[in-house]
Amino acid sequence: MSDLLTQLAKAEAEAARLRREVANGPCREFGHDWQFYGGSNLGCCDDCQCGGPVYACTKCGDCDYGDNDEADELRAACLAERRP
Numbered sequence: 156m157s158d159l160l161t162q163l164a165k166a167e168a169e170a171a172r173l174r175r176e177v178a179n180g181p182c183r184e185f186g187h188d189w190q191f192y193g194g195s196n197l198g199c200c201d202d203c204q205c206g207g208p209v210y211a212c213t214k215c216g217d218c219d220y221g222d223n224d225e226a227d228e229l230r231a232a233c234l235a236e237r238r239p
């Protein structure tokens with residue numbers, strides 16, 4: 156019984172996500188609406204603590220997990236600084 160409830164909850168969450176996507180236009184066609192979501196560890200090297208932004212889409216709830224141009228630039232800047 157609880158399995159069925161879990162399945163139902165999952166289906167409802169998916170339906171809600173799709174409804175949001177339909178209401179706002181599919182991200183695949185119109186692009187994600189990325190909004191700042193939080194910070195992440197860039198992990199450019201072992202001994203630095205660089206942080207970068209993480210963005211999440213307000214429409215579909217997708218998250219880039221710090222995989223964005225801004226993070227790439229910060230990582231490149233860190234590496235350039237460390238080069239002798």
Ligand SMILES: [Zn+2]
Nearest residue numbers: 182187212215
């Ligand atoms: Zn999206």
Ligand SMILES: [Zn+2]
Nearest residue numbers: 199203205233
């Ligand atoms: Zn760094």
